[in-house]
Amino acid sequence: SREIHLKHRPSGIPGSEDFSLVSVPVGVLKEGEVLVKNLWMSVDPYMRGRMLERKSYIAPFELGEVLSGGAIGEVVETNNPAFPVGSKVANMSGWREYFSTSGADLQLLPKTDIPDQAFLGVLGMPGMTAYTGLSKIAQLKEGDSVFVSAASGAVGAIVCQIAKLKGCYVAGSVGSDEKARYLLEELGVDAVVNYKTTDNLQESIAKACPEGIDVYFENVGGAHLEAVLNLMNDYGRIAVCGMIDQYNATSPSAGPSNLSQLIIKKLTMQGFIVFDHWDGYPAFVEQMTQWIQQGKISAKETVYQGIEQAPEAFIGLFTGKNTGKMLVKLA
Ligand code: NDP
Structure with missing residues (x-):
């Protein structure tokens, strides 16, 4: 079995030299254990934070050890009747081809006709983040004017579509004209800003x-946040989901110079971590499955092939290589 280890703690945008591909033997199963072959793994921006040695809501990755993250696998050997051979399971043991476990950390995928890897995207953590951020954190109402940054990504593209479904005006920012076309033509977004080609971000927004x-x-932070603060309406709500603009910073970034807008406009700005809201996951899956089956929500994927491509896929998140969910297909 092959797996990806963290070789160095990256400085700035990670490079392939920060990772190593390692072959390890697949052990013999113990009593009660199952052997899982991962079929798909997720790369997510939050993993960049875990590559640093610091205190956060989740522990840092260890140097010289296998990385981990969301994955979908298939049980290929079993000593546990709860997981027959052929069961598809969601797990947090990505970045490796095979692993054995008691099963305590596995979730059986529900039977649907939606492809398995959707449980890493629109029906998984990113979809749940979009849904929770809009409904619980931003208190979305019909008729709201909504702006989304990193709008064509895994979370952003779902935010755009849910907000449209809820009868909102929706605009977003992206880093390429192709992504802008995707939002306008395929997702029905009302307006898009290419933040890389505009010479005045605030005016364009x-x-x-x-x-x-x-x-x-908010998925980006930095100049986006400063520009948007100046454009918020009274009693506006800002759901702070991510600040990818800062994940590779090598020195502290400047804060927005205009936080007094929070007072003047009586704004609410709230950060959140989706895992705190996981009790709502079953209800979310039910709602989202319906929307997908009714053709109301679609989800694009960008797929890299093979575990050896996983570092490139991960690095690509920070250079905008993905539209929709960035995934690695392992088998
Ligand atoms: P995406 O699929 O959106 O991938 C990242 C995208 O961000 C890239 O494709 C790129 O698109 C854009 N981007 C990268 N660097 C920058 C930059 N410096 N400035 C502006 N845009 C940039 O990732 P996710 O959907 O998985 O995550 C989106 C955000 O949500 C992240 O900030 C992530 O940390 C956060 N998140 C938070 C969660 C929570 O619980 N709070 C849970 C899940 C995600 P482009 O070409 O448009 O630049």
Whole structure:
């Protein structure tokens, strides 16, 4: 079995030299254990934070050890009747081809006609993040004017579609014209800003949101946050989901110079971590499955092939290589 280890703690945008591909023997199963072959693994921006030695909501990865993260696998050998051979399971033991476990850390995938890897994207953590951030954190209401940054990504593209479904005006920012077309033509977003080609981010966002912004779904931080603060409407809500603009920073970034907008406009700005809201996951899966089956929500994927490509896929998150969910297909 092959797996990816963290070789160095990256400085700035990670490079392939920060990772190593290691072959390890597949052990003999003990009493009660199952052997899982991973079919798909997820790479996610939050993993960058775990590559640093620091205190956070989740422990750092260990140097010289296998990385971990969301994956979908298939049980290929079993000593546990709860997981017959052929069972598809969601797990947090990604970045490796095979692993054995008691099964305590496995969730059986529900039987649906939706492809398995959706449970790493639209029906998994990123979809749940979009749903929770809009409904619980931003208190989305019909008719709101919504702005989303990193709008074509795993979370962003679902935010755009849920907000449209809820009868909102939706605008977003992306890093390429192709992504802009995807949002406008395939997802029905009302306006898009390419933050890489604009010479005035705030003016471009203002044009995209002629009625101002009631809800900002923040995935980026930095200049985006500063520009949007100036464009928020009174009593607006900002759901702070991520700040990918800062994940590779090698020195502290400048704060927004205009936080007084929070007072002037009586804004609510709230950060959240989706795992705190996991009690709502079954209800989310039910709702999202319905939306997908009714053709109301679609989800694009960008797929890299083979575990040896996993570091490139991960690095690609920070250079905008993905539209929709970034995935690695292992088998
Ligand atoms: P995405 O699929 O959106 O991938 C990342 C995208 O971010 C890239 O494709 C790129 O698109 C954009 N990007 C990368 N660097 C920058 C930059 N410096 N400035 C602006 N845009 C950038 O990832 P996810 O959907 O998985 O995650 C989106 C955000 O949500 C992240 O900030 C992540 O940390 C956060 N998150 C938070 C969770 C929570 O519980 N709070 C849970 C899950 C995700 P482009 O070409 O448009 O630049």
